Amino acid sequence: MYRKWMVLAIIVLIYLPVSIDATVLHVAIPTLSASLSLSANQMLWVIDIYSLVMAGLILPMGALGDRIGFKRLMLVGASIFGGASFMAAFANSALLLIIARAFLGLGAAMILPATLAGLRHTFLDEKQRNYALGIWGTVGGGGAAFGPLLGGFILEHFSWGTVFLINVPIILVVIVLTAWIVPQQKSDRQQALNLTQALVLVTAILLVTYAIKTAMHDFSIMMILLFIVGLGMLIGFVRHQLTSTSPMIDFNLFKHPVISTSIIMAMVAMIALVGFELLLSQELQFVYGYTPLEAGLFILPFMIAISIGGPFASFLMNRFGLKPVATLGMLMCAVSFFGLATTHFDTQHLQAWSWMAIMGVSVEIALLSSTAAIMSAVPPHKATAAGAIEGMAYELGAGLGIAIFGLLLSFFYARSILVPTHLPSDLIGTASSSVGEAVQLSRQLDPSLAHHLLDAASIAFTQSHSVVLGIAGSMFLILSVFVWWALSNQTDGNRRKSV
Template identity: 35%
Template sequence: MSHATTIEQTGRKAGWRGWVALVALMLPVLLVSVDNTVLSFALPGISADLEPTGVEQLWIIDAYSLVLAGLLVTAGSLGDRFGRRRMLLIGATGFAVVSTLAAFAPSAELLIAARAALGVFGALLMPSTLSLLRSIFTHRDERRLALAVWATMFSAGAALGPIVGGVILEHFWWGAVFLLAIPMLIPMLVLVPLVVPESRDPRPGPLDLVSVLLSMAATVPVVYGIKELAVAGLGGPSLVLFIVGGVFGWLFVRRQRRLAVPMLDMALFQRMGFTGAILVNLLSVTALVGFLYFGAQHLQLIVGLSPVQAGLVLVPGMAAMIVAGIGVVPIARRVAARVVIPSALVLSVAGYLLVAWGGAHDLGVLIVAFAVLGMGIGAAETVSTDLVLTNAPPEKAGAASAVSETAYELGAVLGTSILGGILTWWYRANLVVPSGIPAEGAEAARETLAAAMHVADQAGGTVGEALREAAAVAFDGGVVMTSLIGAALVVVAGIVAATTLDRRREGA
């Protein structure tokens, strides 16, 4: 056992201030993760009020994650240099202000712009929370528990989003989901200066603006290309965007290796435990968000549940995610990560296959499927997040956290863009609009499921019911396909974990 590991195992424990700090740092984690999925349940209301096109609807969800993913590496580096607590407080203040503007957006275009601005401040929030935990909890066992809470809250927040959104939308208009940021961030702004110590890299290099621009130029085209691939296929601009992102990514890596003090230490990726854990997080979040994307629409628009009822359907899955995330901690002390993570992900694969086998028609199957899927992802992400920080030196915690957060947010983009885009393509290709629906109504019905249900309500009678049934069949056929793809993604995550993570027991 190395000297550094010995210090971590027997180092000073955090005390009560550390655990209060953990509570304070969980508020922005919950907020950002809730924000990733809460809009899935607000989409019907937004569609009815702002009347976005199918592409605009995807952009309303993805603009936030796109900007966030592009800025996370820069934000993590800024935290290492200028103070992680400072970046956290700036991000929280800006997030609260822009959330208020988003709540009252009068058009789809302005809502997309507000979501993009939220991504800027969200990028300052998330790497700071994870890296501050690394500096507060220096004892390995305490840090593993704290990171379990962090990872569990991030995953549970994704599931909590529809529930919170359902309760809010039952009583208020869709813009109220954005105002949720205010009561969550104000307590954090009060507590963080009192209980969270400032931390930064003791030997930071100069801020390299060229690296900042290269990181954004590499990330944004790739994420945008993924969105275009899902909507337009390779015939669209996606291939060009991938090439552009790849070229700038190569230039970014090349520059980091030449700098005496790089913005992102590329040596981190030479550690298989670090890279493998990042890939596990990426694929797991993609699968989770993809499930929530189609599940939220199915429950409200096809089953006919209210937002609150639809959210409550997901409660068992959220509870399973929390229990599994915390409960895996004592297991991870004794069993190697390369065994724990693939074993947990088997459950997630089973959840997706349940949906593909039983379809989304059976509400009971959907509840059980999400509970099983949630257990697997909750346990896997707890262990993989611990590995990300364990494999990074403390002074580079911000940069390592930023890479981890980029994987989370890129996973959110992939979940809605790839799985959501495939689902949209399947729906449009297989929707058979019954005769009797006007041409304008038929065109609107092919855009989104929400638009089809709206046209069906306007048509009424036998024709309206026929359109409603046709839309449900087309949408649920897409659900089966995306469920199989989600299962395949989780299988890949399990293979990555089994082949890249350390064969030794963690902490040994």
């Protein structure tokens, strides 16, 4: 009995830095931009390469765990994660930091399925397992939600590299405890790994994302070709999965309207969560001069609402059923985005916190609704495959949230900034790329010109931020109508039969 709970403690300890690293850099953007002279494109890659790599590798790493045992997978994943954390902490260029973050994603892709497999093998009693899963879920959601606050606290007292360096002692403790306490498992050498398929998927995602990001600033024939190649690889991947006898992703599950709709909900909810945190962290620091810690504290109502929204969402689903609650979650997200688009974050604090709290609860409703819908729609023997797909949708949504919100912001910022007339023509492109690059540029100019440039950049960023939030609200409004239409009436019918 004692060993069970020790294994749970080890799993929680290793899962915490994995979940925190998904969002901890959001408040570190200004500091990183200044320290490494990051362009807008490089900044987006530093943040979202972690989730994109993790999304593409999480399924085959789960299969690898079945093949070698979750203990070995956890040890290998923890070692890679620890080494990548050390590498990221001392990276002295954008390229090195991006590579380190990619390796962090690889380690995390091993750790996440290893922790779930560890819970499944350790807690054979269903009630105990549900309790352990509840703790696991709380750690994951809480870690991601409070990542910006932790990042702000660290940056208030230490250099940005400490954000990664704190992972190293945790990883060392986990490796020792895992080797000492966690029992060995039987391996299944016949388990297919699908590593080639995973590499095709990751490469396709990165090529498409790279082409779109780069084309926003430097449109060229090469970017078109890269996009076509990436898109072709994605299409080829899907076609292969549909005909393969051992597919990495069971696309037949998407034929069920409840499952396909729920996957879309999970992905879009993560896009909203991560994208909004990213934009708000930049505005608070670049425009209003908040410190990283102050920015993290400002976002606290959003984090708390996400953390405590689960019981509220469960009550609503038990009382009213899936379809109306899922639609309500999407609709509330739309309303909160529209409200935030018209809010001045530096003067209307109560209004901003109220809208953020509503959005946090809405996102949690969407996430919980999607999970409940998937688990109720699939047969028991398909539950693991469906859960793995949902986990991939979470990570892909996090990566896409950074990319989509960041690209939209860059697009509107470049078209709305009115650069000072006396700014040299060769510097206009830099000033128009992003507010971070404008801030870096202002340090090289005389005080008067720097002041005018910062004012222009702040106004353009605020206007662009409002436009992006308005677009997000419109998308969620459309999605709420789609969710109401797409979710099968059988869901509500089944609920009424079970009452």
